[in-house]
Amino acid sequence: MPDIQQAKILIVATDGFEEKELTVPLRKLREQGATVHVAAPEKTRAPGSITAWDGMKQPEDWGETVPVDRAVKDARAADYDALVLPGGVLNPDHLRIDQTVLSLVRDFAAQGKVVAAICHAPWILVEAGLARGRRMTSFQSIKTDVANAGAEWLDQEVVTDQGIVTSRSPADLDAFVAKIVEEVREGGHGDRRAA
Template identity: 45%
Template sequence: MAHELRGQKVAILAADGVERVELEQPRGALHGAGANTEVLSIHTGEIQARQADLNPAGTFPVDRLVSDASPDDYDALLLPGGTMNPDQLRVDKDAIGFIKDFVNAGKPVATICHGPWTLAEADVVRGRRLTSWPSIRTDLRNAGAEVVDEEVVTYGQFTSSRSPADLPAFCAAIVEQFAQAGSPSSGV
């Protein structure tokens, strides 16, 4: 494998309404490269997934409450989308605090579709170049981000993508980003 993530632990922060493919496919790519993942959420049990925001698409078990997690426990963070998911996360003080601490630690963060809403709420996008689902681009601009319409954007510690249609490029980019961040020369 070109990019080895063996020994890395990735937090996936999600809530009810997460877009199933935006959690499942990146997690599969990370596992395929050797990473371990944990789903963090704002409640215990399971989170409800959606397909195209509207249709129920099963559940994902929650591994840990975000309120009980520390960025020190993880090498990277994945923020999947779905409209309801980030809308719930962005009003949860523990989720926003976790994201702020993660970004301030300089660790890699990957987000897709509506996922960057939580980054805007955490006030960590100012001066950063990102892409997202079209309907939240104004929110990102208002939070100080440089927003572009590209399949995948890697800028510093952030990798972002627009939609499920971009998942193949997004999955490849996050494996590469996380592998580089986890290399001994990177300091992570």
């Protein structure tokens, strides 16, 4: 597997992502030399971009806008070394019912690529069938969902199970990004789809 400076990483998100959970990995991974692309479903609030949800702003509540490099339907796991799934509530709730997104997540897992999900994004891993038999973490409010999907839920800032990286919240971003870099350097993890 490549050093992080030669790595290609895909971030998949849609409108309503937790701002820091996308922008911090995007910035930090690029600062370390990785090529990072953002992919989103074709239907978003503004063509060619996605917008964060920021419940602290009133009355609008929409946050920073991030440009999109490609549509999810045009992204291929074979072109990347890792997949990053930011959280928020709206973002993963929409993505976990998008069959194109779920197929892409499964392809990353089948090819032994790093799959990283933070906050509510483990919902996507649950829907993709990647939780059963794994050690995972998530935002506290979806702990039961993750456990009911067959994962062992741990209250830790970052949990890794054969290249599947999960973290709890924006407070864990430093550990989350560091673990993504470590896992990319480690290399392939084999087919991790559910049996």
